[in-house]
Structures are given as C-alpha cells and as structure tokens.
Amino acid sequence: MSTFKELGIPADLIQGIEELGILKPTEIQEKAIPFLMENGGDLIAQAQTGTGKTAAFGLPLLTKINPKSKEIQGLVVAPTRELAKQIGKQLFRFTKHSAKIFTEVVSGGDKMDRQIAALQRPTQIVVATPGRLVELVNKKALSLDAVKYLVLDEADEMLGMGFKKELSRIVDLTGQRRATWLFSATFPDSIQQLIRHCMLETPRTLAVDRAHVVNRDIDHRFAVCARDEKAAFIDDFLERRPDERGLVFCRTKAGAITLGKQLAKLGHAVDVLQGDLTQPERDKVMRSFKKERFRVLVATDVAARGIDVEGLSFVIHHQVPDQLEYYTHRSGRTARAGRKGVSVTLIEPRERAKLTRIGDQLGVVFSEIR
Structure with a gap:
C-alpha cells in the first residue's frame, strides 16, 4: 500500500x-x-x-x-x-x-x-x-x-x-x-x-477490481421477509437502534412514498427523496436530513445520486438492487471516513440466489439476521 x-x-x-x-x-x-x-x-x-x-x-x-x-x-x-x-x-x-x-x-x-x-x-x-x-x-x-x-x-x-x-x-x-x-x-x-x-x-x-470496490468497514447483512412484512422489520430494526440514523432504498417512487407513510404512522421521524420532487423540495429534504431534523431518509436510487451525509450508521435495501453498481452505491452511504456501518438487504425467500451472486461478484459475505 x-x-x-x-x-x-x-x-x-x-x-x-x-x-x-x-x-x-x-x-x-x-x-x-x-x-x-x-x-x-x-x-x-x-x-x-x-x-x-x-x-x-x-x-x-x-x-x-x-x-x-x-x-x-x-x-x-x-x-x-x-x-x-x-x-x-x-x-x-x-x-x-x-x-x-x-x-x-x-x-x-x-x-x-x-x-x-x-x-x-x-x-x-x-x-x-x-x-x-x-x-x-x-x-x-x-x-x-x-x-x-x-x-x-x-x-x-x-x-x-x-x-x-x-x-x-x-x-x-x-x-x-x-x-x-x-x-x-x-x-x-x-x-x-x-x-x-x-x-x-x-x-x-x-x-x-470489483472485489475491492466495497468499503471494508461495512457489515453486510440480510433478512428474509415477505413483501408485506418489510415495514414491520424496518420498524423493529429502528426500535432496536434508537440513536442511529440511516437510509432506506426503494426501487420505485411509489414504493418509497408508501414506505415513508408506513414508517411515519409507526412513529418514526422520516422523510422521502424521490424523482418527482422539485429541486427546492429536494434541497429542503436534504438540508433537514443533514441538520438531523429527522432520522431516516427513504430514497430511490436515482434521487439519491451524490448524497453525502456524515455519520450514517445503516443502509437498508428494501428490495435487492437491480444492478450491482446500485448495491455498491447504496451501501457506500454508510461507513464513511473510517467509521463502521451496516448494510441490510431485505430479500423474499426465492431471492437468495440473487444475493449470493452479488456477494460473489463483490467479494463480500452476507450474514443473516434472524
């Protein structure tokens, strides 16, 4: 080195x-x-x-x-x-x-x-x-x-x-x-x-080399959940980590908006970043997140390009990312500047092979949260 x-x-x-x-x-x-x-x-x-x-x-x-x-x-x-x-x-x-x-x-x-x-x-x-x-x-x-x-x-x-x-x-x-x-x-x-x-x-x-792309300070986890159980899983995850802040990635705008509403109803301080927002609206959400006015940001991949926020402890992938690059990009929002972080992917029972493929290509080992 x-x-x-x-x-x-x-x-x-x-x-x-x-x-x-x-x-x-x-x-x-x-x-x-x-x-x-x-x-x-x-x-x-x-x-x-x-x-x-x-x-x-x-x-x-x-x-x-x-x-x-x-x-x-x-x-x-x-x-x-x-x-x-x-x-x-x-x-x-x-x-x-x-x-x-x-x-x-x-x-x-x-x-x-x-x-x-x-x-x-x-x-x-x-x-x-x-x-x-x-x-x-x-x-x-x-x-x-x-x-x-x-x-x-x-x-x-x-x-x-x-x-x-x-x-x-x-x-x-x-x-x-x-x-x-x-x-x-x-x-x-x-x-x-x-x-x-x-x-x-x-x-x-x-x-x-793709195997060196992923930050080594990230702990890669996964949990098997049916689609309608995912909001409950995230609720439980947040309850167990009351002092931590992070990001939840959704594949679609509609999915991000729905999850944001579900988490807010469960009592979490949350906001949503998705492609239909105007630039001033996006800026307002990001400013509030950086100032720690809310704890969890739900985002789509396109909307989250270039997000750089200090001190995020976790990233949750609501679905397995479509592209390998998305996994790298999403996960890289945590464990910045030498800190540790956790990346949790929520998979449905039949998606294990997808996750194994991501792990093999990026050279990372996923451990299951039970």
Missing part, C-alpha cells in the same frame, strides 16, 4: 486531505494518481461510486492549475447537481492549506443569474452538469477556450440521462485541451463512441 506522498501528491494537499480523514489511498487512487501526476495524458478509468474517484482526479488536477491565471483551466462534468456540488466541496476542502484555487459549481436547479454573476470572479476550475454548462456557454457567461483538462465523471450515467449531444458539444468546445480523464462504472457502446470522439491517441486504461 502506497502513501499519498509516494504517489507524488504535494505536502500542502496531503495536509488538506488528512484533515478530511483520507489517510490511505484507495485502489483507483493508487492506480490513477501517479499516471495523472507524471504524464497527465488521456485516461479511461472503470470505477464505481464510492471508490475515491474525486481525489483520484481532483488532487492531480489541482496541481496542474496555475493559481495566478484567472482563466478556467480545469472542467469537471458530472451527471447530477448533487454530485457536482459534492465534487466542488471536496476540491475546496483539499486546498485548505495550499495556494488559493477558485472552483465554481454550475448546475441545473440553481438560479442562472447567480451563477453568471459568480463566474465574473476569477475561476480556475468549473464543475458542471452538462445541460447547464451548455446553456451558460450559449449565453457567453463563460469561456472554455483555456481549458487544459476535461474530466468526465460517471460518463455512463450522463449518457444514460440523455446528455449525448451536450457532451459532444463540450468535447468540441474544449478542443485545445491537453487531456481528457473519463471515469465510468460501465462501458456500453455509447461510451466507446464518446471515447473515440474525445481521445486522439491510445489512452491509458485502468479498472478497479
């Missing part, structure tokens, strides 16, 4: 990340950082959420920015507002002890005139969602002419959300860049097309 110093990260940035509890590099950081620090050329990295991607590209990116220049030199594009804000916050925290580098986050759902005003200030890195970035370019609110490094984070998510045209435009607008760093959990044909469009020579490719 390397240290960040051995990977080539300067001391002032190491001080910033150590204060965030980031002490040992993850697998993607060990693989990506030396290449990005020394070579800095085109990179394709296969990595899921929760693997430490932000530091893997963020730390090298910060070292390549000239703080004396007022132009936008780094551009990070992410699928959702939550993820963009999270990346922006991390970059800000990393530079606590280093030369001031100004990062601006621009995403849909926020007031555009406020973003246009903020971009009048010197800005060296922009973190953006694709749609809003193109809108701001069209309004001539920012110029991408000086961008040297383009980072596409969760590229498969962006294409899955219908941003193909916007990404193509962003790639064209940053034609003078030195390199593109692309991170994606999966590589469908659409990603291959994007890679051909945005990378000239043979890029460096990295993959994170």
Whole structure:
C-alpha cells in the first residue's frame, strides 16, 4: 500500500486531505494518481461510486492549475447537481492549506443569474452538469477556450440521462485541451463512441477490481421477509437502534412514498427523496436530513445520486438492487471516513440466489439476521 506522498501528491494537499480523514489511498487512487501526476495524458478509468474517484482526479488536477491565471483551466462534468456540488466541496476542502484555487459549481436547479454573476470572479476550475454548462456557454457567461483538462465523471450515467449531444458539444468546445480523464462504472457502446470522439491517441486504461470496490468497514447483512412484512422489520430494526440514523432504498417512487407513510404512522421521524420532487423540495429534504431534523431518509436510487451525509450508521435495501453498481452505491452511504456501518438487504425467500451472486461478484459475505 502506497502513501499519498509516494504517489507524488504535494505536502500542502496531503495536509488538506488528512484533515478530511483520507489517510490511505484507495485502489483507483493508487492506480490513477501517479499516471495523472507524471504524464497527465488521456485516461479511461472503470470505477464505481464510492471508490475515491474525486481525489483520484481532483488532487492531480489541482496541481496542474496555475493559481495566478484567472482563466478556467480545469472542467469537471458530472451527471447530477448533487454530485457536482459534492465534487466542488471536496476540491475546496483539499486546498485548505495550499495556494488559493477558485472552483465554481454550475448546475441545473440553481438560479442562472447567480451563477453568471459568480463566474465574473476569477475561476480556475468549473464543475458542471452538462445541460447547464451548455446553456451558460450559449449565453457567453463563460469561456472554455483555456481549458487544459476535461474530466468526465460517471460518463455512463450522463449518457444514460440523455446528455449525448451536450457532451459532444463540450468535447468540441474544449478542443485545445491537453487531456481528457473519463471515469465510468460501465462501458456500453455509447461510451466507446464518446471515447473515440474525445481521445486522439491510445489512452491509458485502468479498472478497479470489483472485489475491492466495497468499503471494508461495512457489515453486510440480510433478512428474509415477505413483501408485506418489510415495514414491520424496518420498524423493529429502528426500535432496536434508537440513536442511529440511516437510509432506506426503494426501487420505485411509489414504493418509497408508501414506505415513508408506513414508517411515519409507526412513529418514526422520516422523510422521502424521490424523482418527482422539485429541486427546492429536494434541497429542503436534504438540508433537514443533514441538520438531523429527522432520522431516516427513504430514497430511490436515482434521487439519491451524490448524497453525502456524515455519520450514517445503516443502509437498508428494501428490495435487492437491480444492478450491482446500485448495491455498491447504496451501501457506500454508510461507513464513511473510517467509521463502521451496516448494510441490510431485505430479500423474499426465492431471492437468495440473487444475493449470493452479488456477494460473489463483490467479494463480500452476507450474514443473516434472524
């Protein structure tokens, strides 16, 4: 296991990340950082959420920015507002002890005139969602002419959300860049097309072994429940852990709303995050959750993209996730910053094989709650 110093990260940035509890590099950081620090050329990295991607590209990116220049030199594009804000916050925290580098986050759902005003200030890195970035370019609110490094984070998510045209435009607008760093959990044909469009020579490719994707501080459990017994199981689980906070994931919006009502009726402080909420409504729910005004957040996978809340002790999967990545993404909301956490999957009797398959692919062992 390397240290960040051995990977080539300067001391002032190491001080910033150590204060965030980031002490040992993850697998993607060990693989990506030396290449990005020394070579800095085109990179394709296969990595899921929760693997430490932000530091893997963020730390090298910060070292390549000239703080004396007022132009936008780094551009990070992410699928959702939550993820963009999270990346922006991390970059800000990393530079606590280093030369001031100004990062601006621009995403849909926020007031555009406020973003246009903020971009009048010197800005060296922009973190953006694709749609809003193109809108701001069209309004001539920012110029991408000086961008040297383009980072596409969760590229498969962006294409899955219908941003193909916007990404193509962003790639064209940053034609003078030195390199593109692309991170994606999966590589469908659409990603291959994007890679051909945005990378000239043979890029460096990295993959994170799936068995190392899941945080080792998570205790993986499961319980066998009939569908109509699940609310009662969660009620009992919460009663037995009165001081703990966490997330419950549901597969559908209707399921999340129904479960939220059931848990509230049983006397639990709960709120729901699902795709039909407006951006102000989502923000209000997240603010309240972060301020610990309620204890349990029920969410759908899409709505929960980019959630980053400190001190969550548990994650409950109301159903077995449809995709392997969803299990990793959901579970990674607990056991942050070196703390322990538990991930509980509720399965119906015939679903044991599904869970075994997830365990085998991710290299985790599930123990049963009886």
